[in-house]
Amino acid sequence: METESTSGSEPSTSGAVSVEGLTKEYDDVVAVSDLNLSIKPGELLVLLGPSGCGKTTTLRTIAGLEHATEGAVHFDDEEVTRQAPQRRDVAMVFQSYALYPHKTVRGNLRFPLRKVGISEEVATERIEEITELLEMDEHLETRPAQLSGGQRQRVAVGRALVRQPHLLCMDEPLSNLDAKLRVETRAELRQLQQRLDITTLYVTHDQEEAMSIADRIAVMNDGHIEQIGTPEDIYEHPTNEFVASFIGDPPMNMLDPDNVTKVGIDIPAGSLEVPATVGVRPEHIYPATADGEPSTEEQIGVERWSNPVSFNVELIEPVGRAYELLLSRDAFTLTARLRTLPEGVHEGESTSFVLDRDRLMCFDSTGKVIDT
Ligand code: ATP
Numbered sequence: 001m002e003t004e005s006t007s008g009s010e011p012s013t014s015g016a017v018s019v020e021g022l023t024k025e026y027d028d029v030v031a032v033s034d035l036n037l038s039i040k041p042g043e044l045l046v047l048l049g050p051s052g053c054g055k056t057t058t059l060r061t062i063a064g065l066e067h068a069t070e071g072a073v074h075f076d077d078e079e080v081t082r083q084a085p086q087r088r089d090v091a092m093v094f095q096s097y098a099l100y101p102h103k104t105v106r107g108n109l110r111f112p113l114r115k116v117g118i119s120e121e122v123a124t125e126r127i128e129e130i131t132e133l134l135e136m137d138e139h140l141e142t143r144p145a146q147l148s149g150g151q152r153q154r155v156a157v158g159r160a161l162v163r164q165p166h167l168l169c170m171d172e173p174l175s176n177l178d179a180k181l182r183v184e185t186r187a188e189l190r191q192l193q194q195r196l197d198i199t200t201l202y203v204t205h206d207q208e209e210a211m212s213i214a215d216r217i218a219v220m221n222d223g224h225i226e227q228i229g230t231p232e233d234i235y236e237h238p239t240n241e242f243v244a245s246f247i248g249d250p251p252m253n254m255l256d257p258d259n260v261t262k263v264g265i266d267i268p269a270g271s272l273e274v275p276a277t278v279g280v281r282p283e284h285i286y287p288a289t290a291d292g293e294p295s296t297e298e299q300i301g302v303e304r305w306s307n308p309v310s311f312n313v314e315l316i317e318p319v320g321r322a323y324e325l326l327l328s329r330d331a332f333t334l335t336a337r338l339r340t341l342p343e344g345v346h347e348g349e350s351t352s353f354v355l356d357r358d359r360l361m362c363f364d365s366t367g368k369v370i371d372t
Contacts, residue, residue, distance in 0.1 A: 015076075015199035018037070018038040019035060020073075021035070021072065022058065022073070024054075032054040032223045033224050035054075035071070036225070037225065039201060041197075042198070045214065045215065045217075046209075046217045047203045053222060062090075062169065063169045064084060076166075091163060091169070093156060093171070094170075094171050095173060097153055097156040098156075104141050104142060104143055105131065106131075109127045109159055109162050113127075128140075130158045134158050134188070135154075153173075153176075157189060164196065164198065168193070170200065174209065175206075186209055190213050207246070207247055208249070211247075216228055217229065219243050219246060227239050238369065240363070241254065241368075262332075265307065266306060267362065268360055276363060277363040278360055279360070282324065285334060286302075288305075304357040304358055305357060309329065310329065310350050311328060311334065311353050313347055313349055313350070316341065323337070323340075324337050
């Protein structure tokens with residue numbers, strides 16, 4: 001993980017960041033288009049979206065590493081759009097880290113503080129506080145070569161945080177770590193960020209990482225933001241088909257309403273608009289008994305069921321603590337996710353399934369959610 005610190009001439013105030021009408025063009029590529037965003041003081045906001053949607057460009061433009069083609073960036077009340085990155089009081093953490101090999105952990109953390117001219121006493125205090133939080137206090141006099149990859153990464157994060165910047169920008173900071181370490185490190189990172197109350201902009205394409213670390217997520221697509229909200233909001237109340245299908249693993253089943261009615265499932269009424277697509281999350285599909293009652297214990301809170309429909313169970317795949325099932329009926333296929341596999345559900349055999357009717361989502365032809 002490489003860190004890049006820029007010293008601010010102004011002391012940090014509350015830590016708010018706002019972006020208005022940001023557009024960034026590279027020749028004929030529009031990387032970011034008329035983007036609006038505000039980050040609250042102390043908040044961790046994640047930019048999440050598919051490759052090439054403009055996450056890194058947005059982050060780099062806010063940090064001042066790229067010039068905005070149009071639009072404005074404010075840190076608190078101060079416009080920083082034309083300010084050089086060194087003046088913005090931003091700390092960056094990237095995926096590839098580069099610590100000074102000849103300096104100890106203490107030396108690496110001391111370095112960014114030299115530029116801001118704080119006293120030796122305050123510097124020592126901050127370094128000790130950060131290394132303690134990072135559980136690296138026993139390694140203060142160690143050089144990077146003697147540390148593990150995960151420890152080096154923590155030093156890199158510490159180096160970015162020790163200056164207490166107005167904004168911490170992180171671009172896929174954990175992608176060089178193995179899966180287990182990634183999960184551990186992201187929890188630590190989150191604790192540290194909350195403890196130090198540093199406004200943070202975090203880029204990832206990993207939705208699980210985003211869901212676990214964010215106060216709010218901005219889902220990006222094709223240079224703009226599709227929706228901003230808490231992880232729960234984005235998952236439970238997506239405002240459009242893109243967000244609904246991007247968030248969730250396995251993804252939401254997106255169905256042709258004609259096929260839905262053909263197999264005997266009622267589409268929620270309540271709106272005059274005829275949906276172009278009906279969505280159902282894999283975890284809202286349940287096996288049913290012969291008389292149409294759900295046969296698992298997972299349905300707590302479900303109030304209304306669709307009619308039971310018989311599907312052929314094409315495939316049962318155990319995934320961690322759940323099972324993913326591929327169901328088919330004529331040309332109609334669904335993915336279901338069950339936490340337990342009831343007796344009587346077997347690959348290659350038919351079983352009745354019911355859907356949680358209140359959780360079906362309807363989308364219009366532009367992809368916008370229809371209130372039902
Ligand atoms: P990834 O997750 O793959 O890193 P991203 O969401 O961060 O993707 P960006 O790197 O911001 O996306 O790129 C957005 C678009 O801008 C892409 O089409 C990319 O090819 C283009 N782009 C980015 N940087 C440049 C550049 N320096 N010159 C030309 N085009 C660029």
